[in-house]
C-alpha cells in the first residue's frame with residue numbers, strides 16, 4: 612500500500628482577466644473544491660490503483676467535512692488528526708493567460724503532529740511506499756520518512772513547495788526525492804551551494820545533472836521532473852532499483868496539455884503507486900508510468916479532479 616502524509620486544503624479559485632493589482636477590487640469566476648499537495652497525491656495514488664491511506668490534519672469545520680466525501684469516493688483510507696485550527700485553505704487567482712497568484716492559509720496543516728503520523732503502526736507495517744511533501748511541519752515529515760524506513764518501506768519525499776525549508780537531516784531520511792526544476796534549483800543552492808537557473812535545468816547534460824543529484828542525495832535516487840520534457844533519474848550505485856544505468860531521461864508523452872496544475876502531484880502519486888505495485892520492476896518502468904499518468908492529468912482542468920484512472924492510462928498508452 613501507499614501512505615501519503617501531507618496537506619489538505621480547500622481551494623478557492625477565481626478566474627479573472629488580469630490578476631488583481633494592489634488596492635484593486637475586480638470580478639472573477641469562482642470555483643471551490645478539495646486540494647492541497649497531500650490530498651492531490653493521495654487521489655493520484657488511489658486512482659493509479661494503489662491501496663492508499665492519507666494522513667493529514669483537518670479542522671472541525673465545513674472544510675474538514677469537505678475532505679471526507681471525495682476521499683471516500685476514491686477509496687482512500689483517511690486518517691485525519693482533529694486540529695483546533697481551521698482546515699487549510701488556498702486562495703488562487705488565475706488570469707486569462709493561465710498565470711496565477713496563490714495564498715495558502717496552512718491552518719490545520721500546520722499542526723499535523725509527528726505522533727499522529729506514527730500513531731497507526733498497523734498502517735505502516737503494510738506500507739510499501741510512504742510519500743510526504745513540505746506543506747506539513749518538518750517534524751511530521753521527518754517522522755513519516757523515518758517510520759517508512761523503520762517499516763522497510765520506501766521513503767519518498769516530494770520537496771514542494773520550493774520555498775519550504777529543508778534540512779540536510781530531512782533529506783538523509785529519504786530514499787527517493789522528486790523535485791521539479793524550481794525545487795531542484797532551490798535544493799542545489801541550499802544544500803550543495805551550486806547555482807543553476809530553473810529554466811536551465813532541462814538543458815543540462817546527463818552527466819552534470821547526475822553529478823549534482825549525487826551531491827544532493829549521495830545514498831538515494833533523485834527524480835527531477837522536467838514538465839513537457841519528462842523526467843531525469845539519478846540513482847546511487849547502491850540504489851539502482853532494478854535499473855542497469857545510474858542515470859537516464861524518461862521522455863514525457865505528447866498530449867494536448869490544457870492545464871498543468873497538479874501535474875507534479877499526479878506524477879508523484881502515480882510513481883508511488885507503481886513502485887508499490889511492482890517493486891521488483893526496473894525503476895524506469897515506473898517513471899514511464901508516472902509520465903503517462905501525469906500527461907493525462909494535464910488534458911483536464913484542475914488538480915485532484917483531473918487525475919486519470921489506471922484503466923485510462925492503459926487504454927491510452929498500452930502496458
Ligand code: ADP
Pocket residue numbers: 791792836837838839840841842863864865866868871872873874875876878901902903905906909
Ligand atoms: P510541477 O507540476 O511540479 O511543476 P512538472 O511541470 O515537472 O511538475 O510536471 C510533472 C510531470 O508531469 C512531468 O514530469 C511530466 O511527466 C508531466 N507533464 C507536465 N507537463 C506536461 C506536458 N505539457 N506534456 C506532457 N507531460 C507533462
